[in-house]
Amino acid sequence: MNSVQNFEIFAPKLIDRKEYISAGHRACQGCGEVLALRHILKALGDDVVVANATGCMEIISSGYPQTAWEVPYVHVAFENAAAVGSGVEAALKALRRKGRIADRDVKTIAVAGDGGTADIGLQALSGAMERGHDMIFFCLDNEAYMNTGIQRSSATPFMAATTTSPAGKAIPGQRTQKKNVPEIMVAHKVPYVATACPSYPIDLINKVKKAKEVKGPAYVHVFSMCPTGWRCASEITIKMGRLAVETGVFPLYEVENGKYRLTMEVPGKLRPVGDYLKPQGRFRHLGPSDIEKVQAQVIREWEILLNKVECMQPW
Amino acid sequence: MAKKKTEQKKWPEKWHEVNPGCMVFAAGSAANYKTGSWKSQRPLTDNAKCIKCGICYIFCPEACIQEVKDGFFEANLDYCKGCGICAHECWPGAIVMREEEE
Amino acid sequence: MIEIRWHGRGGQGAVTSVEMLALAAIEEGKYAQGFPAFGPERRGAPVMAFNRVSDKPIKIRSGIYRPDVVVVLDPSLVGLVPVTDGLKPGGILIVNTTKPAEDLRKKLNYSGKLFTVDASHIAREELGVPIANTTMLGAVLKATGVLSLAAMKSPLEHRFGRVAAKNMSAMKRAFNEMKSAKAA
Amino acid sequence: MGKRIGMEVAIAAAEAVALCNIDVAAVYPITPQSHIAEHMADIIHDGRIDAEFITVESEHSAISACAGASAAGARAYTATSSQGLMLMHEILPIVSAMRLPICMANANRAVSGPLNIWNDHGDIMPQRDSGWICLFTENGQEAIDLSIMSFKIAEDPEVMLPCVVNIDGFQLTHMIEPLELPSQAEVAKFLPPRKPFAQLHPDNPISMGCFAMPDTYTETVKAKETALINSKKIITRVFSEWAKRFGRKYNVVETYRTKGADTLMLTMGSMGETAATAVDEMRKAGKKVGLVKLRLWRPFPVEELKAAIKECKTLIVMDRAISTGGAGGPVATDIKSLLYGDKTRPRILNVIAGLGGRDLTVEDFVAMFEMAKKKKDETYELYGVRE
Numbered sequence: 001m002n003s004v005q006n007f008e009i010f011a012p013k014l015i016d017r018k019e020y021i022s023a024g025h026r027a028c029q030g031c032g033e034v035l036a037l038r039h040i041l042k043a044l045g046d047d048v049v050v051a052n053a054t055g056c057m058e059i060i061s062s063g064y065p066q067t068a069w070e071v072p073y074v075h076v077a078f079e080n081a082a083a084v085g086s087g088v089e090a091a092l093k094a095l096r097r098k099g100r101i102a103d104r105d106v107k108t109i110a111v112a113g114d115g116g117t118a119d120i121g122l123q124a125l126s127g128a129m130e131r132g133h134d135m136i137f138f139c140l141d142n143e144a145y146m147n148t149g150i151q152r153s154s155a156t157p158f159m160a161a162t163t164t165s166p167a168g169k170a171i172p173g174q175r176t177q178k179k180n181v182p183e184i185m186v187a188h189k190v191p192y193v194a195t196a197c198p199s200y201p202i203d204l205i206n207k208v209k210k211a212k213e214v215k216g217p218a219y220v221h222v223f224s225m226c227p228t229g230w231r232c233a234s235e236i237t238i239k240m241g242r243l244a245v246e247t248g249v250f251p252l253y254e255v256e257n258g259k260y261r262l263t264m265e266v267p268g269k270l271r272p273v274g275d276y277l278k279p280q281g282r283f284r285h286l287g288p289s290d291i292e293k294v295q296a297q298v299i300r301e302w303e304i305l306l307n308k309v310e311c312m313q314p315w
Numbered sequence: 316m317a318k319k320k321t322e323q324k325k326w327p328e329k330w331h332e333v334n335p336g337c338m339v340f341a342a343g344s345a346a347n348y349k350t351g352s353w354k355s356q357r358p359l360t361d362n363a364k365c366i367k368c369g370i371c372y373i374f375c376p377e378a379c380i381q382e383v384k385d386g387f388f389e390a391n392l393d394y395c396k397g398c399g400i401c402a403h404e405c406w407p408g409a410i411v412m413r414e415e416e417e
Numbered sequence: 418m419i420e421i422r423w424h425g426r427g428g429q430g431a432v433t434s435v436e437m438l439a440l441a442a443i444e445e446g447k448y449a450q451g452f453p454a455f456g457p458e459r460r461g462a463p464v465m466a467f468n469r470v471s472d473k474p475i476k477i478r479s480g481i482y483r484p485d486v487v488v489v490l491d492p493s494l495v496g497l498v499p500v501t502d503g504l505k506p507g508g509i510l511i512v513n514t515t516k517p518a519e520d521l522r523k524k525l526n527y528s529g530k531l532f533t534v535d536a537s538h539i540a541r542e543e544l545g546v547p548i549a550n551t552t553m554l555g556a557v558l559k560a561t562g563v564l565s566l567a568a569m570k571s572p573l574e575h576r577f578g579r580v581a582a583k584n585m586s587a588m589k590r591a592f593n594e595m596k597s598a599k600a601a
Numbered sequence: 602m603g604k605r606i607g608m609e610v611a612i613a614a615a616e617a618v619a620l621c622n623i624d625v626a627a628v629y630p631i632t633p634q635s636h637i638a639e640h641m642a643d644i645i646h647d648g649r650i651d652a653e654f655i656t657v658e659s660e661h662s663a664i665s666a667c668a669g670a671s672a673a674g675a676r677a678y679t680a681t682s683s684q685g686l687m688l689m690h691e692i693l694p695i696v697s698a699m700r701l702p703i704c705m706a707n708a709n710r711a712v713s714g715p716l717n718i719w720n721d722h723g724d725i726m727p728q729r730d731s732g733w734i735c736l737f738t739e740n741g742q743e744a745i746d747l748s749i750m751s752f753k754i755a756e757d758p759e760v761m762l763p764c765v766v767n768i769d770g771f772q773l774t775h776m777i778e779p780l781e782l783p784s785q786a787e788v789a790k791f792l793p794p795r796k797p798f799a800q801l802h803p804d805n806p807i808s809m810g811c812f813a814m815p816d817t818y819t820e821t822v823k824a825k826e827t828a829l830i831n832s833k834k835i836i837t838r839v840f841s842e843w844a845k846r847f848g849r850k851y852n853v854v855e856t857y858r859t860k861g862a863d864t865l866m867l868t869m870g871s872m873g874e875t876a877a878t879a880v881d882e883m884r885k886a887g888k889k890v891g892l893v894k895l896r897l898w899r900p901f902p903v904e905e906l907k908a909a910i911k912e913c914k915t916l917i918v919m920d921r922a923i924s925t926g927g928a929g930g931p932v933a934t935d936i937k938s939l940l941y942g943d944k945t946r947p948r949i950l951n952v953i954a955g956l957g958g959r960d961l962t963v964e965d966f967v968a969m970f971e972m973a974k975k976k977k978d979e980t981y982e983l984y985g986v987r988e
Contacts, residue, residue, distance in 0.1 A: 046806075065344075067343070083669070087668060091625050091673035101674065235402065328817070337811045436777050446605075449779065
C-alpha cells in the first residue's frame, strides 16, 4: 500500500488550500490529531458549525483571547459535544425555516476525542445519532486521555501503558480490548460510518465529503497519532498511522447503510504487528509472548471485519 | 501563510473589557501566537531535489508549509515547531532537519 | 369554600372527576382547585383526589384534611380505607354502592349525612364500562348543589368529545337516582 | 385581558412558553415536570408553534442542546426537576458564563436520597451559585407570567444570562386552578423574536466557549457577577412593563400585611399563599404578624428585602431546604450574612419545613410562628420532625 505514489496525481492540487484551523495553535510537535482536524475542515469548507468537546483540540485552539478556528466554533463541556451539536443543528433548522438566518445548508459537526466519544460522551453520542440529527460526529481517537496526561480510556489498546494502566509487575498495561465505537454506531443504523487516518489524507477527505452528503447522522472515527502519548518520535507520526493500517491494527473501512467496504488495499498477509508496536514507548514492556497475544487479537478482529465485508447486506 | 489578525487592543484586559462569554470574534487570531519558538530543529529544503509533490504541505500539522513561487514549498518558521514530519515524509529526500544552534 | 375528597382506585378516573369539577366551577366564574394526592400509586391502588370550590380566590396550598364532602367511587373501598376520616361535622358522604345505607352506616360507624347511588350499574348501562367517575359527578352536584348539571357540559365535551353525551346522561341519571339515606 | 380558564399549572406553563415564539425546546421527562414535557411535545407535534423539539436522552443533554441552540441564536427552552437539575448542574455555570439566555422551568422537588418525588427546594439550592437568574412562583398565574417574562429578562442586551423559573412540584405543577393566558398577539408585542448578541453561523465565524487562563478567569467572574447583580434593574423594568400591559404587578420582594407587624414570616414559592392565610388568621387573633415573599432569589434583592423588613423586630425565615452540616436553611443563611453589618437588623429565626413533600397547612404556619417566637437563640429548627 504505497499511498505516497498517489500524491503525485492528487496532491496538493485536489486539496482545498484554505486553512480552517490557523497556524499558531498549541498542539504538540508532530500532532496527528490536529492534522486530522485540519483535513476534516478542508474537506468540509466554510459552511459548517463546529461543536467541540473539551480535550486536546479544544485546549490547543481556543484560549481566550485568541482562536485558531476560521469556522464558527462552540465548546461547552467534555461529554456533551453531540448534545451541543444537536442543539446547534436544531437551531439552524428552525432559524432557517423562520427566515432568521441565510437560506442555505450549513453542516453541524461535533468533534471529540476518544474519551469524549467512547467513555464520558457515549450517552450523548448515542442519543444524538438515534435522534437522527443532520450532523457528523468525528471521534479523533488518540487512544487515551492525552489532554490530562495520558490516562487510559476504553479506546486504549490492549497492553498499552498509560498513566492509569501502567506497565506494572502484576498488571502489564491495559487489561481490556479497545472499544469498537464504529460498530456501536452501525448498531444505531447510522447511514454512514467510516474509519479514517490522516496518514491517508485523500481517503480521509473523501470520507468526510461523503459524510457531509448524508442528510442525517454520520460518524467518522479518525485514528489520531499522538507521539507524546504513545512515546514515540514526532517525525514518525505519519508512519505510525500507516503502520497501524498496514498491520491491521486500525483497518480503514466504511459502512454505508450497513454495507461494509474496505477502503484500503487488502493485503494477502498483514504486516506483523510488532512493526507497529516496537517504535512506541507505550508498548516497550511487551515481550515476544505479549506481542503474539496482540497479534492473535488483531488477526481475529481483522477476520471478523473481512467477514462483515463479505456477508453484511445494505439495509 | 497564516494571516495576522488582531482583536485585542491591549492586554491584559480589565473585567469590563473581556468579551461577553469569552467569545472571540477574530477568526484565526491564534496566528498572533508564534509557535516557531518551540522548535529545536528546523527544516531545510534542497529545491534541487524537490519534485513539488506537496507531501510536506499535506502532512504539516501546523499548516505552516505553503506553496511559494515556482511551485516549491517552504515552511513558515514563525510557526514551524520542528516536528520533522516533513523531512521524514519527503521521499525524494529534499528536506533535512537542522539543529537550531547550527 | 367547600372542600371535597374523592376516594377511588388508580385508573378509575378520580383525577378526571376533580379536573371536570374544577374546570366547570372556574368556567362558571367561581374559584376552584383540583389536584391528586401526589403519590406513586399505580392502577388498582386506592387513591385520593381533591377539590376546593369557592366564590372567592383560594389561598391555600395544602392538602385537604377536613373535607366537607367525601366521595367514594369504588364500592370495595368502604371498610378498606378510612373514608370518613376528618369529615367535618355536618359533612356529606356520597358512596357508589348497591348496599343499603344501614349496612354502610354500620360498617363505617357513621351517622352523618349519607347519599348512595349505584353508579357502577349506571355507568355500565350508559357507557358500557363500570367506570363511575363522571357518573358520580352527578351525585356530587345533587348532594352539594355546588354547581348545576349544565355547568358540566363544556368540560365533559372538551374532555370526552364524541362520548361526552353518554357521560352527561350517566351523570344526569346519578343526579336523579341518588338516594338520601335516612338520618341515623 | 384574557378570560379566566381552568387549567393544570404545568400545562399552563407549557402554553405560556408556546406563546413566546421559542425556536428550540430540549426536554427530558421527570416527575413532577413531566406534564410540561408532554404538553410541550403536544404543542409542537400539532404544529401549533414553529419550533424544534429535541427529545434528548438526559437532562445533561437537554441543557447542552439548549446551549448549542442558544449559541446558534435560537430562543431555547427546557424544563426539569430535582435529579434532572442535579444532572444539569455541571452545565449551568457554563451556560451563564457563555452568556446564553436559556430559559428553564424547574418543578421543585426534593433530591435523592432517599428517592422522593415530592416538593421542596433542595434541588434549586445547589444551583444558586451557577449564575442563573432565579425566580420563584407562588401560584399558577405567576408560573405563566414569569415564564413569559423570563425570556425578556434573559435576552435583554444588558443581561444575557439564563433564567430559571421555579414552580413547586405537585403543589403547583399538578394543580388545576383558574388562570389567565395572555393572547398570542399581546405576547408578540411584549416579546419580539430573539435578537442574539452573537450567533454561530459561517457568515460571521466566531468562537464561543473559549477557555480563560488565570490572567483572565477572575475578570470573567467579575463580569458575570456584575451582569447578574445588574439584572435586577432590568427585572424590575420588565415587571413594570408587564404590569402596564397585562395589569398584574410583580415585585422582586413581595409583602403582605407588613404594616404594623413586629414579626414577619418569609417564604419562597407556593408556601406564600398558605402562609398569607395563616397571617390573616393570626391577625384576627390580634397577633402583629406579616409576610415577606422572595420572588427573586438570584440576584438576591438585598435592598428590597431591607426595605420590606425595616420595621419588624423578628424575621422568621421559612426554608424548604437545608444546607446539610451548615448554618441551616440556605435562604436564612444568605439573609443573615447579607444583614450581618446591618446594626438595625431584626432577630432572624429560621424554620426548615416542608421537606420532601411534607404538607404545610395553615395550622402549621401558626405553629411554626409560635415555635420560632419561643426560641432564645438564632439557631435553626427543623419543623415537624418526629423526635
